[in-house]
Amino acid sequence: MNSETVKTIVLCVLIAISLYLSFKLWSYQPSYSEVIPEEIIPEVDIDGIEKTKQQLIQPRKIIFHDDGKFYALKDPKEQEKLYNEMISWEISDFAFGPKEEETEGKKLLEVIFPNPLNMQLVTNFFDFQNQDLDFPTWSFQRMQILQNEEDNLLTVEFPSIDGRNVAVGTFQNLNYMKLVENYFSREDFNEYILYPDEDLQIYLPKDQVSLPRITTRYTTIRPDKLIQVLFSDPSVVNQSSSSNLGQLFFTDNSQLRVYQDGSKMEYVSPVAEEMTWMTANDLLNFSLDHVNDHKGWTDDYSLLDIKESQNRIIYQLNYNGYPVFSSRDLTTLEQKWNNQRLIEYHRPLFRLSDPLDETTVDLPASLEVINYVQNLPNDFADDILDIQIGYRLSYESDERIIVLSPSWFANVGGNMVEVNQNEADYLKGGD
Structure with missing residues (x-):
């Protein structure tokens, strides 16, 4: 077989391959659901606002x-x-x-x-x-x-x-x-x-303070919106529920728990690598950007504390300029970060509505409160770091109402304690 014949055969093969590829290209109908990158996540809005x-x-x-x-x-x-x-x-x-x-x-x-x-x-x-x-x-x-x-x-x-x-x-x-x-x-x-x-x-x-006791309805934040925020691919998230744990949404390395009464959520995404400590400015910046991205400031929140030794940042719910406290951690929004990655997110899943009822409450005068705490047993007063007026939040899911009751509170060794004339009930643990 001479060289001219070989060239002719090779040329014919190349022409055939070219025609075949052209046909496949012309006849290809792409599946558009497959070409959308999984990392593109739709913008999520949980009906709050952005803050600075x-x-x-x-x-x-x-x-x-x-x-x-x-x-x-x-x-x-x-x-x-x-x-x-x-x-x-x-x-x-x-x-x-x-x-x-x-x-x-x-x-x-x-x-x-x-x-x-x-x-x-x-x-x-x-x-x-x-x-x-x-x-x-x-x-x-x-x-x-x-x-x-x-x-x-x-x-x-x-x-x-x-x-x-x-x-x-x-x-x-x-x-x-x-x-x-x-x-x-x-x-x-x-x-x-x-x-x-x-x-x-x-x-x-110095003088007695009177504040309204507020009864208000609330609206809830849908868990499916938080799933879009917290999981990179919501389609692979599994779900289970129980009367004790509430609803669980999970993948191999992350879990979102929504409490049975829908009052709050806890998200955890553990990391295997060592903790990379972040500055206070970094924690504030990453946390602010993350919550703003889903318009997560659903009520009046302000910065409570930045714990740099834990990579943790905490925001406090306020009402009419006063801090709000709860025995069930329903009044703080808390995040933990590692190496610019969110690994914990705890927050309430309710949004306060307009008040249904207001009743004026006359709080004890401060001198009466001072006398009371200084005479409590077990050296209670020795551990006091602060005393302030705030609201106690009661979440009543059966009636779908929230009651905000004004009261005196003391910071006792890092624990917020409601001060009343009958007993001092620990409301929130410290570090």
Whole structure:
């Protein structure tokens, strides 16, 4: 067989292959359900809202110091308004150093947060005018703003928790000074007193406080929406249910539990690798983005605590400016992360509706509460870290209502305890 014959045969074979492939290409009908990548997850909305860091990092109380007396605005909404004004201010001449003496001044604003915050978080709620700052890792819980009338400016201080360090800066805009002066001249204040152990710096309203007891309906968040949020491929999620555990949705490495009464959910996705510790800023950023992605702020939540040693972040439910507590962990939204991956997510599955009924409740005066807790057995008062007014949440699934009852609460060694005249019932465990 000569070379020309071989070339002819090879050419014919190539032409035949080309015709066959062209035919297959022309006649191919793709299955469009197969070409949609599994990683593309539809946007999920659980009917809440998105929030910013400034909206989440809120103080528990703002105390006005005026010639040795203490005051706070009567309306929590007015306190929120003042704080939102303050966090738009620019800080100048910011510096860190050892704390040499106690802050003194005739007029002083003290902003108190629910728990210690890492100093690096300050960048989320103040403008530092492009200052190149290397923030320390120590924590603060209070921010103090003093009037410097000689220089027409305000000085701001962040004392460290251990009292050894302080961060100091100035607000140099004259309008800031005038705003603070206007607040000090207002009449809508309640006077406060200090708890007898002054080292704790617990401020309590001097006069009796009356708040409404709220009965409200609620709507529930559908579990199938959370399945889309938490599982990369919802089609492979298995389901089971029992009277004890409620509904379980699970894959080989993740599980979502919805309680039988639909009140809350617990998601866990354990990891085999070692924990990679995240900074407070990283935990806040990842958590905020994740909850915003499914519009998960279904009620008024604010930052309660960031536990960097556990990669855990916790948000607290509030109502009308007061924290809400529950013996069943129905009032906190909590996440745990590892290496930028969500491994735990606990949250309520209800959304508060408009009130059905309100009844005014007169709470015991603070002096009565102080006397009560100091006379409890087992050195109860020795472990008190804080005392505050809040709401106790009662979830009544049979009637599909929630009752919010105002009461006094004490932080006793990290545990939130309702203080009443008959007994002290532990509501929420600490670390």
